[in-house]
Amino acid sequence: MKLLAEGFAKGSEGYVKLLPEEAEDMWHVYNLAREGDHITATTFRKVQVDKGTGADSERLKLKLTLQVETIEFDAEAGVIRIKGRNLTESEHIKLGAYHSLELEQGRAFTLFKAVWDALDIERVRQATDVTLSADLAAVLITEGLANVCLVGGSTTLVRARVEANLPRKRGAALGFDKAWNRFLEHVFNAVVRHVDFSVVKCLVIAGPGFAKDQFKDYMDAEAVRREVRPLVENKDKVVLASASTAYKHSLKEVLSCPGIAARIKDTKAAREVAALQDFFDLLSTDSSRAFYGPGHVFAAAELGAIQVLLISDSLFRINHVEKRRKYADLVEGVREAGGEALIFSAMHISGEQLSQLSGIAAILRFPLPELEDMEIPADGLAA
């Protein structure tokens, strides 16, 4: 994402002008924009124009500012739909009239907020930092199932899911070979369509058994046969890794595998996976130092016990100002106390897993056994 202009300071009003460039940027925008913000962007509106030959409707390109009421995010298409009331004086649209606009890649927009908090500012910094966006493409493949995923700095998108019913081996296994080749072809097509080697640092083929090896052989042969230049040229970017299944959650195994981790070591995805594993490790060895759930974590924070805070960004994406401020204060408090606060992207597998664990967890500096078994009400903080 490109930062075109900025004028904000923490705790006060301000604006930022951004240009989203890839699908992942839309995720950041989705997390930045909230109800009540003002968004200025070019949009289209059908207006009634009287040209003398009767009423005619025409699609006009307008630049409007909306006060946001609802935000919808389509992760697969990479589009955000914003609905709100118009704040721009124009001859074509009344003040206060409802309008919906779409934010897309390649279209700049200006976001105005009445109050910028630390989380918002961090989000902007993160979104506009080029070094953080390192992409990895992964093909998780086993017999009959393949997922083609793109792992970005803060999103994991399943671009294609290929499923096939493979008959069981029998006799000359003719039916199997046919079905298997068709399956490989589908996966290959999905890779060609979705993996852009100008963005992707490497392509990992992972899965249980030999399916991954067979797919790699197939891919190499097909790339040459069909003259798919990008694949032929980037052959060295293709890596094999093992994973226990071809489901999306096995990406965790891929990301923590040493060979792959070295290639993508700076990405947020890899850091998150590592942090979550530390948390689980600690939970098995010293559970009084690993807390999860808002009740427990806030209680631990009051005692200044938090060393690493793991928090999912899905908790911030709420319109409730009070709740959001509480979480923002928590994050800041932890950082001020010298702790580390990791904001997990809910679009990553590790973030998904954290969300299942109520979205918030913490590794403590010192054990709090007396709190561990206590039931602590979450004070309406549960997302």
Added chain:
Amino acid sequence: MTKGKRGQFYNEDDFDDGYDDGDDDDDYGCEDGYGGYGDHASSTGSTQATATAAAGRGVPSRAPQQKQEHGKVTSAAYAPARAAGASMLAQFLCDPPPPGPSGKAQRGAKNDPSVKALQQNAYLVTPHLALKNPQQQQQSSAKSTAATVSDVPVDDSSTSGGVEPFRFDTPSPDDVVRDAQERRGGAIPPPQPSACSAAVPSLSANKNFLRPSPMMQKQRQQQHQKPGMGAEAAAGGVAALSLGPLETPQGSSEAGAPSASTHGSSRHHHHHQHAQGHDHAGAGAGSSGTSHGNALEHPGGFHGPHTRRPVKEYVLEAELEREVGAAAAAEAAATNGEGDTPSTSFSSGGHLPSLHLVVLGHVDAGKSSLMGRLLHELGVVSARDAHKYQRDAAAAGKGSFAWAWLLDERPEERERGVTVDVAMTRFNTRRFSVTLLDAPGHRDFVPNMIAGAGQADAALFLVDGSPGGFEAGFSEGTGGLHGTPGGQTREHAVLARSLGIEQMAVVISKLDTVAYDKARFDTIRASLLPYLKSVGFKESSLQWLPASGPLGENLVGPPQDPNLAAWWTSGLNLVAAIDAFNPRERATSKPLRMPITDVFKSKTGAVVLGGKVEGGALKPGSKVVLVPGPSQHFSVRNLEASGSPTHLVRAGDSVEVALVAGHGGGAGGGGGIDPSSVAAGAVLCHPDFPAVLVTRFELRVVVLDVPVPLLRGHVVTLHAHVAREEGHITALLATLDPRTGDVVKSRPRCLTKGQTALVEVTAARGLVLEEYADYRALGRVALREGGRTLAVGIVTRLLE
């Protein structure tokens, strides 16, 4: 007759209970857990059976029936448990308090807290039943008064109310919908004269569904036997035809069907009408459940695609039942007449009891080689073919894999010398028609192994006897996140037990590398036995023998090698060990369930579904539905078992089914089935009792060797019968005392190794599951992640 059946039915439970015997002092948590849930299920199962039996029956007969029922249960089923020296726990379980007149368990009967906790499920279920009951009574009394006036429409409407959703302790959304439908007047109030006239069109429509069958005549005779019945009732009889009347000479095998056991001669008349009503509604649901055109013709009998009728209501169709009975008799005859020599003549295959045998063991223990050689020794594979494989394998530089090539047919399997997919072959021994499932041993293919073992009745468990071989397979996993999982000798044993395999023959292979040293055999046995006991195998159901695949030692005949023959004198060879297994009781009394393992196109171009029938029976012409699958009925065009056409398959048989779209099935009627619309893991069901796709369910699990504690939100891969799906743990409901089933701690923060717990699991997409009490094979789930099996368990409740 019923008594005998029940006895057998429950004997399997005794088997389950058996390993709580005092013969094992090892305090490993798993054992208790397994014992616990086996018991749990059996106790609730029986309570439900009696409770529904009571509920489904008219008021006056309840008390005597109850007594009779209870008498049966204790005498036939539970006595063996005690006789077998079952533990206190097992006895507790076998002793549920007799249900009271309302069908509610009398808790006063035994006020022991452990008993109460164990019957948790029944406890949840029965109050609901009790609530339902008064309504039920009214309905049934209304039925009997209305019966002579207008039989069919009344029953038609009231049976939809009589559908007992007993498995849910709270009304499910489906129930709510159905209730609303009933209230809106889909149900016709019982004794209205107008109902009579309304019945006529629907009946004529009804007849359209029926295909002429020889059973018609029988039914007509029955009409004559009941002159008191009105015309509608007679027509109702015809309507019930396709599903069959209840008056069959062998109304016997209905362990789970309440109405079949109520053949009191004095109440015969009324009861028969009720049953007809049920069947009629069934026929209505059968034709309308998924195709809406027909639903219009049966306003009262409409069942939404997700409405479930309790499995207990099922009554085997008469025609099928007769054939099933005949087949069972033939089978019994074949089993008793043990004069034959081990033969491969498939002509007699139909009469032998079928046995599904899975071969398990660590990678490279020699599973495929042993099986390949065995097939050769039994004459299934000709010497010429065997020679050809040997030549090819030698040419490929894989001479030692020659025997394995018989089963490992895929190029990558041969190239790497590793079995990937489960190979299925059949052969006959003296006692059994064996379906052999050669499972892969490699860690990456454990999912395939689960699919294979899930179908099996017994296992051959191969252990590599070569120096270091056993130790590699038996190695323990190291803890922690980055630790390695243990060898597959351990994992396979645990999985086999949790997938319902109770009997195993442990085959120690590759002993030729140590010159058939008896000491090696004994050492392995000594170190393996405690482990197998700890995971739930009973010592008496384990057999131990040495054998060698490539050398053909101790497979069919006595050992040839002098070193082995010197000390292996018991004469137990591989085939004898297979013959020593007990066949599994066939669950023919339950509605059809057949998980699809394989979809392929036959040479004639027809799409064929392969799988093992887990419940019910099938014959050509039977109507079936696929869940999940097209919302359309199919009928069975032909059946093949062991590659030859057959006229009947029962629960416990593996079969290949070719389907044609049922009549009235919409635009594609008469055609075959689209192979791409069926995936392995779909289940072929009885049209009136279809399985449902569930996404959320409650499991009672035993936590195995987990690297990190299980938490809420843990993402896992679910394995149930053939189906696989990703999912996650949505709630940790309680940790349980493995011995008593008491709740130790509700809503625990995490689960650690060895704990028994109730958890709620959500799957990413729906899969077909059944409660363990109904279908064992469809009620078992393994949770895996990162190449390890985290937990195994049974389905205690289906939630969504």
